[in-house]
Amino acid sequence: MDRECHYALVSQHLDNFTPKFQRQLLELAQTYCAIFEQPLEDFPESFHPLLDNLRHQYKQSAWQEAVDNIEQSTEDCAARVIPITSADYPDQLRQIGGAPRLLYARGNIENLHLPQIAIVGSRRLTRGGGDNARAWSQYLAAGGFVITSGLAHGVDGAAHSGALDGGGKTIAVMATGIDAVYPRAHLKLADQIIDQGGTLLTEFEPKTKPLATNFPSRNRIISGLSLGVLVVEAALRSGSLITARYALEQDREVFAIPGSIHNPQSRGCHHLIKQGAHLVEKAEEIVEQLKGALSGLALEVLLPDTPSPSYTALADPRLEADEKRLLTRLGYEPMDMDSLITDGSFSVAELSRLLVALEIKGLIESQNGLYQRLK
Numbered sequence: 001m002d003r004e005c006h007y008a009l010v011s012q013h014l015d016n017f018t019p020k021f022q023r024q025l026l027e028l029a030q031t032y033c034a035i036f037e038q039p040l041e042d043f044p045e046s047f048h049p050l051l052d053n054l055r056h057q058y059k060q061s062a063w064q065e066a067v068d069n070i071e072q073s074t075e076d077c078a079a080r081v082i083p084i085t086s087a088d089y090p091d092q093l094r095q096i097g098g099a100p101r102l103l104y105a106r107g108n109i110e111n112l113h114l115p116q117i118a119i120v121g122s123r124r125l126t127r128g129g130g131d132n133a134r135a136w137s138q139y140l141a142a143g144g145f146v147i148t149s150g151l152a153h154g155v156d157g158a159a160h161s162g163a164l165d166g167g168g169k170t171i172a173v174m175a176t177g178i179d180a181v182y183p184r185a186h187l188k189l190a191d192q193i194i195d196q197g198g199t200l201l202t203e204f205e206p207k208t209k210p211l212a213t214n215f216p217s218r219n220r221i222i223s224g225l226s227l228g229v230l231v232v233e234a235a236l237r238s239g240s241l242i243t244a245r246y247a248l249e250q251d252r253e254v255f256a257i258p259g260s261i262h263n264p265q266s267r268g269c270h271h272l273i274k275q276g277a278h279l280v281e282k283a284e285e286i287v288e289q290l291k292g293a294l295s296g297l298a299l300e301v302l303l304p305d306t307p308s309p310s311y312t313a314l315a316d317p318r319l320e321a322d323e324k325r326l327l328t329r330l331g332y333e334p335m336d337m338d339s340l341i342t343d344g345s346f347s348v349a350e351l352s353r354l355l356v357a358l359e360i361k362g363l364i365e366s367q368n369g370l371y372q373r374l375k
Contacts, residue, residue: 001071007032008083008102009070013063014054022101031085073206079106079178096224096250100203104178107199111169115294116146118222120240121155121232122265127365128374129233129265132257134162139283141168148226150218151186155232160189164196171199175218177208219243227293228253234268241268253289255280260333326354327373334370
């Protein structure tokens with residue numbers, strides 16, 4: 001590990017060396033090496049007592065065991081330490097208030113410098129929400145965006161999987177140490193992310209457990225890395241809304257996919273739209289809105305020559321005429337069997353057969369006896 005990374009790690013274990021003091025000293029010194037090695041005369045006199053104290057603590061080596069353990073754990077899981085002073089640190093994230101002083105990364109760190117879209121949402125997603133997260137992620141990843149999310153159950157996992165399915169790259173920002181994947185059910189997904197050129201990223205030291213207080217902190221990194229945040233589904237009390245709030249504070253774009261007024265997992269998206277988030281129905285609308293930011297970064301995204309994920313299922317050549325009629329009748333609001341047979345278009349037997357066929361084709365879902373169109 002080079003000296004800059006070493007001093008950066010040590011700095012996190014010195015008494016009274018708060019993030020505020022680190023930020024102030026780094027504005028003067030530019031590097032952690034300079035803080036510990038540059039002559040005191042190069043700094044304003046008001047900083048001399050603090051620097052004297054830091055250098056004395058360094059010589060005392062009380063930090064030694066903690067830093068040695070971090071360095072060993074980082075090496076054991078093939079991770080890297082990226083201090084905020086490093087050229088490997090993502091510029092987008094460096095711009096936000098309260099940017100983490102250190103990042104731990106596994107995988108391809110070049111992804112940190114590519115245009116990113118964060119895709120987040122509920123852990124308790126609906127079938128339609130999962131389909132949207134995968135399809136939009138796949139489409140945007142195939143066009144050159146890196147998909148950034150939080151490796152959680154629900155929308156996060158679907159977004160990472162969609163990016164990989166599209167042959168693209170994805171970044172999973174973790175609320176644990178870099179040596180531990182949470183939830184454990186996503187161990188295989190984390191391995192796939194690394195194997196396919198993606199990145200695992202965290203600000204937390206190795207051995208850090210998934211504490212509840214870590215997740216909001218993690219969310220500010222998800223939004224800070226990205227040009228914009230897409231919320232697929234979210235309840236009114238959702239961590240995704242925290243991510244969206246961070247995005248607004250960081251001057252990032254916020255996008256939300258609308259849903260049924262009867263779906264509790266759509267209410268967070270509707271709330272965001274009322275607050276000024278962009279209502280989006282096609283993935284291209286996100287790219288259109290981000291053109292200015294992309295041009296400012298001298299980056300170009302080439303979307304695939306395939307239909308947007310919002311295409312209508314009625315054009316699907318697999319559909320029979322009766323299936324198309326029922327799909328049109330069903331609409332996007334949940335309906336029960338009794339409501340669907342009131343106009344006499346289908347017998348109970350015919351309706352049951354058609355509903356099963358549409359569900360097998362992934363065009364509708366049933367929940368608690370209610371049927372709802374997905375596409």
